[in-house]
Amino acid sequence: MTTTAATASRSPPPSSLAASRKFGTFAITFSLAGPTVYCLTQFLNWPLFTYWPATGRLVWGYEGGRSGEGPNMLWYGWTVTTILVAGGLGLLAMMLPERVNRKIPLAPIWILPILMIPYIVYSLMPWWILAAK
Amino acid sequence: MAGAISTNTFWTLWLLVHLLLAVGLIGALTHQAMAVALPVRRTAGGIVSRFRAVPAAGYATAVCVLWVLTFMVGSYIYTKYRIQIRIPLEAARYYKTGGFFDFKEHVAAMGLMLLPAYWYFWKNAQNPDFDNARKGVTLVLAAMCWFMFIVGHVLNNARGFAS
Numbered sequence: 689m690t691t692t693a694a695t696a697s698r699s700p701p702p703s704s705l706a707a708s709r710k711f712g713t714f715a716i717t718f719s720l721a722g723p724t725v726y727c728l729t730q731f732l733n734w735p736l737f738t739y740w741p742a743t744g745r746l747v748w749g750y751e752g753g754r755s756g757e758g759p760n761m762l763w764y765g766w767t768v769t770t771i772l773v774a775g776g777l778g779l780l781a782m783m784l785p786e787r788v789n790r791k792i793p794l795a796p797i798w799i800l801p802i803l804m805i806p807y808i809v810y811s812l813m814p815w816w817i818l819a820a821k
Numbered sequence: 822m823a824g825a826i827s828t829n830t831f832w833t834l835w836l837l838v839h840l841l842l843a844v845g846l847i848g849a850l851t852h853q854a855m856a857v858a859l860p861v862r863r864t865a866g867g868i869v870s871r872f873r874a875v876p877a878a879g880y881a882t883a884v885c886v887l888w889v890l891t892f893m894v895g896s897y898i899y900t901k902y903r904i905q906i907r908i909p910l911e912a913a914r915y916y917k918t919g920g921f922f923d924f925k926e927h928v929a930a931m932g933l934m935l936l937p938a939y940w941y942f943w944k945n946a947q948n949p950d951f952d953n954a955r956k957g958v959t960l961v962l963a964a965m966c967w968f969m970f971i972v973g974h975v976l977n978n979a980r981g982f983a984s
Contacts, residue, residue, distance in 0.1 A: 725934075794951065
């Protein structure tokens with residue numbers, strides 16, 4: 689049996705959601721914005737909520753260290769903030785004319801997460817400084 | 822679960838679920854990444870050629886579902902990690918291990934954001950406009966998955982829930 693690379697990686701024509709141009713615009717914009725928005729959210733420290741795992745307490749927005757409550761967790765809040773912002777941008781993009789949406793570049797979807805790595809390493813500097821001591 | 826199993830066993834079981842989902846995810850993504858990076862011309866051949874010759878488009882939905890499930894279970898056990906694992910790790914001066922775990926959490930979140938476009942590109946695999954982006958996103962997701970898998974594995978070796 690012989691096949692080609694093309695047939696090995698192709699799928700049948702899309703149906704329903706995958707065939708929708710509007711959904712495509714949403715998906716592409718969401719994924720394009722997501723990693724950058726996540727890093728910005730983390731840099732600006734805009735979690736939608738703060739979770740305190742020792743007490744199970746959930747607070748809107750950011751809440752810093754409190755005596756006797758153990759550590760706080762911001763990652764959940766950053767992630768939800770990012771999903772909401774990237775989702776909002778995706779919805780906005782859906783409202784743009786088709787000729788504008790066609791110009792959205794696709795390569796940054798996978799290039800931007802790679803470019804974010806130096807920032808992430810930098811944002812974790814307290815760990816690396818402690819490790820170097 | 823009180824009484825039936827110990828607290829450590831409970832969290833270890835959830836960690837195992839997280840691991841099993843991650844194994845499925847890494848397998849699917851690696852097949853797909855190999856298929857797009859090194860496409861085969863003929864399916865006949867050795868195990869490596871067969872590994873690369875999978876119908877890659879069929880993995881897209883499974884990869885998305887597995888990523889989301891692995892993410893959700895990981896998010897659940899993360900609460901326990903923050904108290905029971907990270908604090909003793911810091912006390913034992915395992916700072917690089919802790920730092921790499923935080924790195925992993927950021928990578929997991931960014932990977933989650935890529936899934937809608939990834940799924941859309943694969944479901945429109947007959948559209949040549951998406952070929953390069955589909956290949957790039959798939960390779961990035963596979964690299965992310967391998968990174969997270971290795972960090973999680975090393976972290977569990979450093980201090981698992983049953984420690």
